[in-house]
Amino acid sequence: MTTKAGTTVAADPSDPSPPAVRLLRRRGVEFTLTVVAVLLSMYGYCAVGLAKNGTVPPGAADYGAGLGVLALLAHLVVRVRAPYADPLLLPIAVLLNGLGLVLIHRLDLETPGDQAAPAQLNWSTLGVALFITVVALLRDHRVLQRYAYVSVVAALALLVLPILFPPVNGARIWVRIAGFSLQPGEFAKVLLAVFFAGYLAANRNALAYAGRQIWRFKRLQLPTGRVLGPIVTIWLLSVGVLVLERDLGTSLLFFGLFVIMLYVATGRTGWIAVGLLLACVGAVAVGWLEPHVHSRVEDWLHPFASIEAGEGPGQLAQSLFAFAAGGLLGTGLGLGHSVLIGFAAKSDFILATAGEELGLAGLSAIFLLYALLVERGYRTGLALRDPFGRLLAIGLASIVALQVFVIAGGVTGLIPLTGMAMPFLAQGGSSVVTNWIIVALLMRLSDSARRQYDRHDGPQDRAAAFGRGA
């Protein structure tokens, strides 16, 4: 990923001028990769049209132009306001969002009465607009630390809000206002990550070193009641969300996020033990007591039970059929039958379409794109110096990682299925907007990380911090 010009100049010891600051920005790389991402998405769009109707779809140019303009605007703002930001984040986001639009459009062709792609494009536009806003207006991420407690209050409010609304398909996670369906829980993730980062950055020493030891091992040191309080609160919150909203995925995500951030902040394995214990107790209890969650576990253990009962394949079975039909190379875009999954084929089960039509090869590529996104987040966390920034970067990247694991593991039968959106890929306005905000925050964080090295450190440190040495 190093630009040719960059390595040449930086590696040339005879160059008398100080290391060129501009050359680290790598905005050219970002631009090129973004163009590639837009072209790949356009190619996918055309492939769907060719497979389904034998012609290049008439809207291909418009689609490409729309996605291209959005990507270009985002790129220009990054160029001006976050010139040091990581060059991979934006292209990955554009590619995943573009691919998601292609897959949703592809499924729209099978369901003429239910067109989801236009709305998804609008939401993507809004997401990019928010991305631009965040990158343009948020000059320093440390500002956010001041709003940690405001964030947690807002997050709680957003989480409680859907309880006032009627459940949709068994889960109370939706808010319907003026024809729009919103999932406030999606936004709450970011706010909670901000809160955790702020709270842990402020209290990590107290959490790490106070408390009494069980046995003589420091590893099993338990914290004092005062610091334990907020953690138990969060655990209760997760279980509360689970029970009241029947949303196993979100509660799993919150709790996993919290445990990871706590561990990173304190380095106490004891926390992990306590966290896992609490998670197990909560999961087992709810799994037994809550019928909605219980049936999900049953489906996971016996995906073909409904077939044996003569009721035809359930969603998970259909999803597994779709993945299996894809094989190594897939059927090709537009040539699969993942629409058999029926309900939620465009949202929770979007990955099955990718798996069937792009095969294991395409699916692995998508997983690796997510992995790269997460990896860039973690690298940013490593490069940053302030604890809040580090924790925020780790938190945001972990949200993506956990979310991908929970839903991808769910639709492939690795873990019990929980309703959750595949970041950028799945139909869902709240989700796509939230993910653009996450990427925007990561852009801002990585910009800060690189900027600081650029101002204060020599090239060796830089090299150590970015890629080669790290």
Place this chain on the structure above:
Amino acid sequence: MTKYIRRAAALCALLLIALLVNATRIQVLQSRVYDDNPANRRPTIARWGQPRGNIVVEGRPVTGSKDTREQLRYERTYRDGPLYAPVTGFASQVYGTTFLEHAEDSLLDGSDPLLSFLPLWNDITRDRNAGGEVVTTLQEAAQRAAYVGLGARRGAVAALEPATGRVLALVSRPSYDPAVLSGNGPPVAEAWARLNGDAGRPMLNRAVRQTYPPGSTFKVVTAAAALDAGVVTDLDAPTRSPEPYTLPGTSTSLSNEVEGCENASLRHAFEWSCNTVFAKLGVDVGLGPMTDTARAFGFNDSGLRIPFSVAPSSFDTEMDRAQLALSSIGQYDTRATPLQMALVTAAVANGGSLRSPYLVERTTTAAGRTVATRGARTLRQAMNPATARRLRELMRGVVEDGTGTNAAIRHATVGGKTGTAQHGIGNSGTPYAWFIGWAQADDAVEPQVAVAVVVEDAEAVRGEISGGGDAAPIAREVMEAVLRAAD
């Protein structure tokens, strides 16, 4: 903190690996388990995702496909569905396939690997070949003559070309339109229930899947056995048979419905269908030679396929002499499909050599490249050529002077045998009317058609059913149609 970040990153990497390993398991290692699950609709969707190949009669397809734009996209259509139903069967998206649609299914739906130009090519490209075509041996005129001839009566007709074994007509009445079963949805389910509940059993292919007591038509087999075994050497010599004939070992006596059977010659007994003479002949020939001859004609053969399977016709191999006497006149346990009786006639017409019957002349790809052809094959020698020549003479006599005059055709030599088979408990059922025969135009070098007709009509008055009266005219129509087509 850096150390812990790295550990958390390692956890994320672990999650990624778990996803990739699991995806490999589902998509590659265990994909067959999922692909082969009967609840997986994908094979069905692929099967109906392209037009099915056609079944062709004399250059014209009798089937078609229509694009429904539904999930199972192409639906089978039929031209003259009821006429060809015993041959084509149905191809239903719900209820499977029967007859030619079943026997040639993989060729018609394009999955037969022989259709692809290169071996394994389709496995690589994930393509499916266009459905191939099945060219039948049927003659439309003969098929139609048989279908119209039977009319509203229950029964079946099978006609063959004796020299090759090509099936020229295969008709069963009552019939049905297989198109009503093609699609899916409530109308198809209703049609399925209605057809299965119908007392006339329209989906039963009586020509190949129903066995009947052959009655007097079986006397051809008995005569062949007697001539082959040398029990009778002179067709015109008296056979020293009493009337009535007391079945050996019993006090039951067998009589005739016609006069002049006592001590009659084989010719007279054959022309006038004397039960007493043939019952005694069968006993004189003996069980061993009788079963050998019956087997040589195709009885007790459960492996016959044309290419769909034919119900085995039966001649009991373990009987006492009284039962053998009854069996020799086509009663007791003797049962035959109409196709089997057509084979008996064809063997006689073809000099004793029995050709394996077949319905599919050749199969081709959609583009017309031949996949497989089927020529004449000898099944076995059913009798001596001399016996066959003498039997032809006897059968000619039936049409010229005897019970089968209704089958006579101008400018042609016709041989035949009538039959009126008793059945039911105490022979209480309405008898079946049989006619089997062959025809040779005056300018032809060999017989061109062999036919068997059975009419089972539950609604007719008992005494009015007879082979000569009911079945022979239908046979004549069919044979005429074939002879006319040869001109």
